[in-house]
Amino acid sequence: MRILMIGDVVGSGGRRAVGSLLKNLKTELGIDFVTLQGENLAAGMGLTVDTATEMIEAGADVITTGNHVWDKREFIDHLDDPFLPVLRPLNYPTGTPGRGATDDSGPIAVINLIGRVWVGEFDSPFSVVDDLLAGGFGNGKPIVVDFHAEATSEKAALAWHLDGRVAAVVGTHTHVPTSDCKILPDGTGFVTDLGMVGAVDSILGVEVDGSLARFLSGRRQRMQPVRNGLINFNSVLIEIDSSTGLAMSVERVDRQIEV
Numbered sequence: 001m002r003i004l005m006i007g008d009v010v011g012s013g014g015r016r017a018v019g020s021l022l023k024n025l026k027t028e029l030g031i032d033f034v035t036l037q038g039e040n041l042a043a044g045m046g047l048t049v050d051t052a053t054e055m056i057e058a059g060a061d062v063i064t065t066g067n068h069v070w071d072k073r074e075f076i077d078h079l080d081d082p083f084l085p086v087l088r089p090l091n092y093p094t095g096t097p098g099r100g101a102t103d104d105s106g107p108i109a110v111i112n113l114i115g116r117v118w119v120g121e122f123d124s125p126f127s128v129v130d131d132l133l134a135g136g137f138g139n140g141k142p143i144v145v146d147f148h149a150e151a152t153s154e155k156a157a158l159a160w161h162l163d164g165r166v167a168a169v170v171g172t173h174t175h176v177p178t179s180d181c182k183i184l185p186d187g188t189g190f191v192t193d194l195g196m197v198g199a200v201d202s203i204l205g206v207e208v209d210g211s212l213a214r215f216l217s218g219r220r221q222r223m224q225p226v227r228n229g230l231i232n233f234n235s236v237l238i239e240i241d242s243s244t245g246l247a248m249s250v251e252r253v254d255r256q257i258e259v
Ligand SMILES: [Fe+2]
Pocket: 008, 039, 040, 066, 068, 173, 174, 175
């Protein structure tokens, strides 16, 4: 089985790039299942039903998220919609709206976790995922994990913690793609960060002026995604052996497109 996992899609430019590229990529690469990081879909800040639906219609099977999932307040109720395949990180406190894992959204089970180093106060992703797997999560399907985290060390540590128990652990959140695709000794595929679908001429997908002004002034500034121009499409393709549920290959699939 061939799974494409797409990095943080930033704003309308990122969405248009996914809309233009994904259907053809699925055919070209023989993709069976697609995950997409959607925390920045709506103008870079969170997501909405419309922007999530747009990505599902473009070919995404499950949308994962991260710290920005709460930015659009009107969306929070929709996190409990059983027909909308959108996850929020699993290791938020008990009682948080939404769900952090799904094993009934196709041939692949997906877990979404968030890191604690330089991100926030959450339950331990290590023990939370242990509890989930101990409960029989996955229904026998291969499992992939989107670990939305800042620190490269924390991402690698979670991958090693889960080695042999899931097909792949991929990092998201930094918007910067890393070139360290590999398979760990017991068969779990890993990459530190998928990257983003966002503008080449930007700071993490955001207009340079606003982001730069924030650093120069030390104050919050209006920041918005770059909407037009050359877009980086960053993703990783994981080939999974269906009999073992583990990774056979992990490789980057990076494209650029003008939108
Ligand atoms: Fe992001």
